[in-house]
Amino acid sequence: MTSRATRRPVGTVTRGTTNPNRLRRMDRWIAAVQGAALRRADDPVAVDLGYGAAPWTAVELLQRLRAVAPRVRVAGVEIDPARVAAARSYERDGLVFVHGGFEIPLAGRPSLIRAANVLRQYDEAEVAGVWERLCARLAPRGLLVEGTCDEIGRRHVWVALGPEGPRTVTFATRLGSLQRPSDLAERLPKALIHRNVPGEAVHAFLRDFDRAWAAAAPYAAYGARQRWVRAAGDLAGDWPLTDGPVRWRQGEVTVRWGALAPRG
Helix, strand or coil: CECCCCCCCCCCCCCCCCCCCCCHHHHHHHHHHHHHHHHHCCCCEEEEECCCCCCHHHHHHHHHHHCCCCCCEEEEEECCHHHHHHHHHHCECCEEEEECCCCCCECCCCCEEEEECCHHHCCHHHHHHHHHHHHHCCCCCCEEEEEEECCCCCEEEEEEEECCEEEEEEEEECHHHCCCHHHHHHHCCHHHHCCCCCCCHHHHHHHHHHHHHHHCHHHHHHCHHHHHHHHHHHHCCCCCECCCHHHHCCCEEEEEHHHHCCCC
16 A cells, blocks of 8 residues: 655644544545445545544544445554554554655555644645645545544534545534534634635625524524524525535535635
């Protein structure tokens, strides 16, 4: 799986903060939308890029993806060599840990690259270049998922990209902890977090989501899930959502990237 070429990793060391089960919402969505592509691939490889100071997220990714694609293999890629060395004891059939960065030092093209909480420390101007580099490493039907979550995974927002570029933005949350949808603004990925201001599309989207959530208040009597589903249904009248009630009941809403892309 790993490349024999040696090169200096591209990128900088992250804080490395990680916790077990932190990326469960992202993993659940990936398994649902990319599972078929992983099953069809001749050699399905998924990358956990920047897994951090402990390898929990890579171990969990293998478990969750194998539930929908039994042949998948996972490579945890970290730019800090000490973290790679510490993770090696967790290697098993289908799971390896590799020293590297945005160049993705694997011999082939992965069907999935997951980069969670990696670009948070970078400047907004650097995001497009990183996306382009990572998308260029994808297999033809590959998927890059890049986003940010809180420390225990209750709130998460990510962008999904194919080889051609960004496709969608997904907002996911533990509904019992939510006061209003715009609470998710603090977890917007780097490409959007500084754009949550009047005049930008993501600000308008969260404003409309809050309004739909307020209008759906009577449904709270049936639980936060029913209120979220009702609010998402109303939101779909004005915004190009790509999912429906099956995903909404998971505390998710996915919208086309073009509707939220930053101005200019």
